[in-house]
Amino acid sequence: MGALFYVQGVPIGAVAVALALIASMGGFIFGYDTGQISDILLMKDFLIRFAQCGTPGDVSTCKFSTVREGLIVALLSIGTLCGALLGAPTADFLGRRRAMITECGVFVVGVIIQITAMHSWIQFAIGRLVAGFGVGALSAAVPMYQAETAPAQIRGTLTATYQLFITFGILVAYCIAIGTRSMDNSGSWRTVVGISIVWPAILSAGILFMPESPRWLARNERYDEALMSLAAVRGISKEDAPNHLLIQKELEEIRSVEEYERKLKAGWLECFRFGDGQKTGYRTLLGMALQSLQQLTGANYFFYYGATVFESVGISDSFVTQIILGAVNFGCTFGGLYIMERFGRRLPLILGGVWQACWLFVFASAGTAGDSSTEGIGKLMIVSACLFIMGYAMTWAPGIWILIGETFPTRSRAKQGAIATATNWLWNFLIAFFTPFITRDIHFRYGYVFGACNLLGVAVVFFFLYESSDISLEAVDQMYADPNCKPWTSRQWAPAGYANRKDLVQQSRAAESHKPLASGAMEESQLEKAERKQ
Template identity: 75%
Template sequence: MAKFFHIQGVPIGFIAIGLALLASMGGFIFGYDTGQISDILLMDDFLLRFGTCSSATNASTCSFSVVRQGLIVALLSIGTLIGALIGAPTADFLGRRYAMSSECVVFIIGVIIQIASSHSWVQFALGRLVSGLGVGALSAAVPMYQAETAPPQIRGTLTATYQLFITFGILVAYLVSIGTRSLPGSASWRTVVGVGIIWPLILGIGILLMPESPRWLARHGKIDAAQISVARVRGVKASEAKDHWVIQREVEEIRSMEEYERKVNAGWVACFRFGDGRKIGYRTLLGMSLQSLQQLTGANYFFYYGATIFKSIGIADSFVTQIILGAVNFGCTFGGLYIMERFGRRMPLILGGVWQSAWLIVFASAGTAQDPTTNKPIGYLMIVSACLFIFGYAMTWAPGIWILIGETFPTRTRAKQGALATASNWLWNFLIAFFTPFIDKAIGFRYGYVFAACNLLGAVVVYFFLYESSDISLESVDQMYTDPACKPWTSSTWAPVGFSSRSDLIEQTRAGESHKPSIGGVEEARVEKVGDGENTSGGASAV
């Protein structure tokens, strides 16, 4: 297998890039389904079929009640909430790849139900509920699979591609919608929904060609298969894996941690265990809090209701404005991939929270001070502030939280903790989607102040509770959280036993690749056995 390149002295294979991009189609599905509904709600045929109309032929006489509009938008989130919780045992039982394939089938069934809707808005909403089951399960499985399989040197970038594909899916949904809105009859909205079948077909079939998570394989006693999986990701031939020090050190680290975690109860209750020094419950609540706060940034206020918002401030073609927001969101996420890899996790999230809060205050203040429907400069200021908010969100909180969900939890409980965290995201997704029409009707653009406060809260939570997990292996992340001497605000300098700092870790790893010592030599001394349970605050060196 061809090596693609080297980072920090260790090989990275083509498969590592391929599995990240392919698995990220789960994010594309999520984004496409999120982005399509905002424009569909304004399409003439959709209004005539599912709205309340005083004329059977004039869409301008049609409207949705706040309850009906909220349910059409938000039932997807109820499905994703349930799907995220179901996704954990599914991924543990079937394996990460087969779980994703089965979840793609569920999503396709939901799309078919929506397309088949004729005049019942309830059927369309229930179709979104079913699709949500698949989206939610994928949102739990994909980041976990990417984090467990990707080399630690590029884990942040590869895991962040999930968020990149979410933004790409949103943008594609906007573009498809503007292209189909002039089609006659139901083709305007059925085409948008139906195109959604393509993406799960790509993911469901393609993911079966990728290697299974080596950590899932090790957990099920398949150490040889785990070794082959690691080798494929590293671009090393299977026949050479047993003699390659990088492969052997990674596999030994995974095996040692699995032996230790085998002694630990991995049920749902274990996710809220406190007082044993491993911070399992701490990390569960942290993950749930961060996912909730990602929703409370206010991003989906614009993605779900952006077309309606910009129509209300007097923009002639709100579809175009929505595309501008989607393009900013997608383009800036590329910057997010670099930022989260170059500057770690903590600082970008702290600065992002402050930046996002500032522009939401501008948005809310402008809309409250003047009527944007009669004052065009105010309307344009609101669009600019919304774009600058999305600029910050796309480069920090959007990719950062999905990266953290993949790398914060220990292997034994990762699926369940990831599911609980993701379910929290979808719970707030539902609450925002359903209640936004009511809140917007009551307080108007002052809603932005609420989201601004939540962004500042997010920055505070990150500073006081989140540990810096960049540049080290998943096993070392676990050891960092259990080290009583390490605090969140000092965690950026923490390194595994045998290294004085993370810089030292990178330098010694690069030097080790140059000399290529065997696993039985000097490097073996750094592979600390955690299976005996005697020391869980130090641990294996991070490749």
């Protein structure tokens, strides 16, 4: 075993990259389930079986009522909301890896319920509800596992792979749907739904070969295993790990925080505690606000109802338009991996929110002021939608999932992450269910609502969000607890003993190389003392 590469002078092992990719299959499941329903609602056999038809068997007379369409789309979100809340105690009790395997099993049950539906739209909707339990629990467990296990130097990139796989799942769903839509029988939609059993199988098998979260292990006083977990993601051999200064330093930081937090309560009410000096309640509300605002960007308006929207503006093949949007979403997320690591969390979210609002205003203005069925207006709306998706994929889409993994203290991270993620799914449901009603009354002016919400998100980030890039999860706790640190000055904050975050990077390099810094920030005697303790 050896380091795959070095970042900021410290080693990163192949296991760190592998665990991010494998765990992100949970995001793929999320994205695939999100992307499939938009096209399925337009498939002939699905309409004949589950819609309301004036003449039985004649698809031209079949149409979903607003309520039925809203429930089929939105019940998934109700399941995910409940699943996200149940995911916290499951992840704490079973461990992050075993919890993910269990949640994959729940999702498969939901898929089976859907594909065995014959003529009951209620059975299909219940299947989406059950599948949602698994998706929601995974959406809470995966970012938490990635953030707790990934090295701090690339935590943003590795955690953002969850969002990358969400976009990949959406795109794959669109591609499979366009390949099966020509079938006249139930294979058109059953193939799209049924193939999703493959994704949890990949996640369940792959995660067995990955290390458990070192912070969960430390919380359960399994320090030897935590040491091996840290060593694995750094590419350090088991033989060298006990005497490796960087690994020992990381373990001691985790141990000291865990021993302190073990004495504190970590119930659900504790997540809303104010005045404890740790901003616990503040961080919970911040997480809830960010997850809500991610939904209110308007992205799922296009992902859930894009095919219907673009069919209404005169696009001859709305399936193809969906694939274009999905491809933009997937491709631009690669840029998001770089942006969120290179420029931190606050600046991309602020600029991204402004960009998204501008293009939503263009989309809404074009659809409202002009004849949306004309070719020119239709193309302008598609271009503005693509540019909106581009900004979203590079900022708010990956950024919020990164923050959910790294904002909360270890003792209550699972519960706070679950509450925040459940808020995401609550708004997901509200948007999915009420969009048909809203668009029926205000049509494309709906874009103005989402544009305003993006600007609200910019304000929330500027005034309340702390910059958590480049520092350990334990240091994030210290930053939020520092009364002298404000959100707009947090980029310059560093833990005690460091002049700034650049100095922190330099000291990490020194710990890796066992060399003192010329600046004297870490004296040679300190290193020698640390080595004598090993």
